[in-house]
Amino acid sequence: MNDSAGPARKAISFAALLRDLREARSLTQQELAAAARLSVDAVSSLERGRRAQPQPHTVRMLARALQLREADRMALLSSLGRAGNVALEMPSRKRTPRTPSPSSVEVVGRDDEVAEIVDVLGTAPGRLVTLTGPGGVGKTTVALVAADVLAAERPGAVYFADLTDTAEPDDALAAVAHAAACAADTVTGLAEHLAGTSALLVLDNLERVTAFGPHLAELLTASPDTVILATSRVPLRVRREREIRIAPLGPSAAEQLFGERLAAAGAPPMGRGDDSAVTQLCRPTDGLPLAIELMAAAAARLGPPALLERIDTLTELPVAGPQDLPARQRTMAATVEWSCQMLSPAAQRLLPRLSVLPGSFSLDTVDAIAAADAPDAADAADAVGAVGALAELIEHSLVARADDAGPVTRYRLLEPIRRAVETLEPAGQENVRRGVARWALRAGREHGARIRGRGDMAAVERVETDRHVLRLGFDHLVETGQYNAAAELLWWVWLPLWMTGHTHETLAWTNRLHEDDLSEHGRARWLMARAGSNRVAADLFTTAERAMRLAERIDDTSLAAEAAIFASRQRCAWRTSTVHRLCWPGQRF
CATH class of the missing domain: 3.40.50.300 (P-loop containing nucleotide triphosphate hydrolases)
Structure with a gap:
């Protein structure tokens, strides 16, 4: 038998197998077509062998519609062989496709x-x-x-x-x-x-x-x-x-793509511990296929664990994308730069400012960023411009709405885009951080007052969701020597962070301030936050009592009352715990 018969047999075999699988599930061609989102003519042509080489995606759609087990799915794919584009009994009408295959x-x-x-x-x-x-x-x-x-x-x-x-x-x-x-x-x-x-x-x-x-x-x-x-x-x-x-890939699909690109780059089979490294390397890609491919190419050369050790210090991955792609698609920086060329001046100005923000952010933060280097009188005008610029960035898919639950809409830059923007626009970040610090103080005062005044739980949630941006503002205040302002911010936010289980966060903040650098007011606030973050009971109420005495000396009655209440509660709790340990030493309190 001549060679040309081989492909024909394989195509007919696929047709027969598809028909058998459909009939075994008691499906008509119309029902299979509807489930696979294909036309009835397409299914009919496949079963009659008139389409010799269906594309892999078509086969996957059929397999999913038939709910095939792995063995049947592989049998269906294997039946295609390497037939290529072969015309069988009735050649289809000639077309002139001009698409890349x-x-x-x-x-x-x-x-x-x-x-x-x-x-x-x-x-x-x-x-x-x-x-x-x-x-x-x-x-x-x-x-x-x-x-x-x-x-x-x-x-x-x-x-x-x-x-x-x-x-x-x-x-x-x-x-x-x-x-x-x-x-x-x-x-x-x-x-x-x-x-x-x-x-x-x-x-x-x-x-x-x-x-x-x-x-x-x-x-x-x-x-x-x-x-x-x-x-x-x-x-x-x-x-x-x-x-x-077209949204970024989910975690499972991202890891699958990473694994496929890793293998395609000639990397050796993954060993023990590589799976965990792959999962962690996919996180900073935020599901962007280009970022995943670049990450996989770098991992193929360095190894996933070795790349993971250095990923936080790399501003750009050490390899570029495939050479058959346009230059603008070989690195994330080039891709983002291409996008920026189509933005208005206001959006071009706002984007690098947003790149300094870790995690998600609210529209209030965007307003502060936009007015970072403007006098207070210009804030309102800049805020109006910021809304339009943000909308433009969202439309260009450079900023996305975040998934954070809550009554306030939040936004974020995908992590690969944020890192790329940082490399493109490193200048002017000092002004942006100054604006973030100014916003953090204003937000801390507003939310802290609502929490202490009327127990506003919505304000507690806002502090928790904004804690990454608040930390950025706190960092700037400390790094620029504004220690009393940093202590004030710390005092306003320690309580809601404590209420939401982030005591480790406020403890880390308190450790960055030193008592000798603070005024009496700043020291009282710092001591109160330190007492609230301290887990050592004996030090806890002592620190609160010091804060109370300082607050009384400077006539800050609200701070003094807060410290007094906290100190008395902690002393009572400590005494109760001590009595319990003395009377029932074998039981935990």
């Missing part, structure tokens, strides 16, 4: 996104789907895989255009027309060329030419059977557009 792209953790894209564009002609998300999140990869699935379901051709280097709508139109093998230089001409063809246009990197959006809406109106799949860091804001945000 996604068959070599393994997409991890994106089944839901691909299925949503296919569902929207596969069932509603005349639609535009824009994939948005931060640089390095994998928008292009998802678009290519989704386009591949759609190509199997739609009768028309697929045309791919990279619009990275286009800055004007006319340039973008020319690039799309060229990709579609069309000589027209108008939207009307392109629409006439595409009319009746059920074409899929895949337009990559539209963020620099969002003004092309209205032209795309016009194109879809004139050619209603055409569909468009675009990628952009910002939505186009036109009719018919459906925005699908």
